[in-house]
Amino acid sequence: MIKRYTISILVNDQPGVLQRVSSLFGRRGFNIDSITVGGSEQTGLSKMIIVTSGNDRIIEQIEKQLNKLIDVIQVSHLSSYPMVERELAFIKVKAEPSERPEILGVVDAFRASVIDIGSRSLIIQVVGEFNKIEAMVELVRPYGILEMCRTGTTAMIRGDNNQ
Structure with missing residues (x-):
């Protein structure tokens, strides 16, 4: 079943991080329905909120791939919680x-x-x-x-x- 998922990604605030995250989605054939990026509560870190569509297996695969990126600090699947x-x-x-x-x-x-x-x-x-x-x-x-x-x-x- 295809559903919308919201993922929060805490990343180092470095040039090229957005490109690396978005290209990961593209290389894997996953679509980004929505993306926002901005500062976080921690100096030197930014927060990305990505909305994508898929099934639970696809989201699990996306999270694993994101966690392999060097500048990614934390990946949270927000849709799993009341938000x-x-x-x-x-x-x-x-x-x-x-x-x-x-x-x-x-x-x-x-x-x-x-x-x-x-x-x-x-x-x-x-x-x-x-x-x-x-x-x-x-x-x-x-x-x-x-x-x-x-x-x-x-x-x-x-x-x-x-x-």
């Missing part, structure tokens, strides 16, 4: 003045916000889990999406557990 995950999207939508009240109703329903208003467009900012972003995109698609950009998923285990 908090978020993604950010900016969606530029065609919005004639007569359509704006209807679009704003969708924005309010998703607890999103309008961050820019043009003469014939709106830029909507929406934050949430992957499925929330997907639902928002589908609801504004009929108005005409002019442009869209999304961050990757970032995630953390809930509660007092650390990974």
Whole structure:
């Protein structure tokens, strides 16, 4: 059964580490659905959050391969635990003045916000889990999406557990 998996990778903050991790996925024929990289709570270390799809065997193989990389400090399979995950999207939508009240109703329903208003467009900012972003995109698609950009998923285990 194919499922989405979220993996956290603590790595040395060195040039080329992102390339080595992403090329490992490519060489093995695994797709990266989403990747975010940024600083961590430890100086000199960065955290990568990778979302990929597969089955349990594939994820186990990915984790083993990642642990073989020199600059990888820790690999954690976040999807095995209750976690908090978020993604950010900016969606530029065609919005004639007569359509704006209807679009704003969708924005309010998703607890999103309008961050820019043009003469014939709106830029909507929406934050949430992957499925929330997907639902928002589908609801504004009929108005005409002019442009869209999304961050990757970032995630953390809930509660007092650390990974």
